[in-house]
Amino acid sequence: MSKAIYPGSFDPVTFGHLDIIGRSAKIVDELVVGVLVNSTKQPMFTIEERVEMLKHLTKDYSNVEIISFDGLLVDFAREEKADIIVRGLRAVTDFEYELQMAQTNHIMEKCVDTIFLTTSLKYSYLSSSIVKEVAWLHGDISQFVPAFVIDKIQEKIS
Ligand code: COA
Numbered sequence: 001m002s003k004a005i006y007p008g009s010f011d012p013v014t015f016g017h018l019d020i021i022g023r024s025a026k027i028v029d030e031l032v033v034g035v036l037v038n039s040t041k042q043p044m045f046t047i048e049e050r051v052e053m054l055k056h057l058t059k060d061y062s063n064v065e066i067i068s069f070d071g072l073l074v075d076f077a078r079e080e081k082a083d084i085i086v087r088g089l090r091a092v093t094d095f096e097y098e099l100q101m102a103q104t105n106h107i108m109e110k111c112v113d114t115i116f117l118t119t120s121l122k123y124s125y126l127s128s129s130i131v132k133e134v135a136w137l138h139g140d141i142s143q144f145v146p147a148f149v150i151d152k153i154q155e156k157i158s
Pocket of ligand 1: 008010011014015016017036071072073088089090100104105128129130
């Protein structure tokens with residue numbers, strides 16, 4: 001049985017992330033979306049809020065679970081008994097950093113391999129920071145995040 005981790009900050013989750021979640025959930029038997037407690041970023045949403053949003057938006061997938069983690073991704077993968085890490089590649093600029101991470105993770109934990117999915121073209125420009133910036137400047141973010149997330153962002157901004 002295959003079990004994979006899709007890690008990220010998801011601050012907030014976007015249509016781009018949901019695209020990767022939906023497609024990878026079809027490939028593996030079990031998918032854990034690992035929500036990172038990232039001390040290097042200043043998040044808009046608490047870890048609990050990010051987990052809650054993801055749980056709501058993935059409730060129709062029977063094989064997807066949302067769990068927060070801190071520390072090393074490979075330790076989290078080991079704890080979850082997952083041997084696959086899923087990452088989305090948006091553009092060639094993502095590749096070098098992703099390659100470094102995949103190789104480092106594989107050296108630290110031989111049983112863990114990273115698979116890459118190309119992000120759908122219509123989301124290849126997207127990032128959570130861009131969504132937040134557009135929202136702060138009162139722009140329309142309905143093409144980037146679901147209505148449920150728009151409401152949560154509006155609550156933060158107002
Ligand atoms: N669609 C839309 N946006 C996407 C996307 C997609 N498919 N994939 C990534 N993004 C965006 C994210 O929203 C994020 O935007 P932001 O920087 O504005 O918040 C940006 O691209 C970067 O995303 P990502 O590379 O996933 O960074 P992250 O901080 O969300 O997650 C981890 C990085 C969790 C994979 C990595 O930091 C990690 O593994 N940390 C654990 C510590 C560790 O083990 N370190 C050693 C690694 S070798």
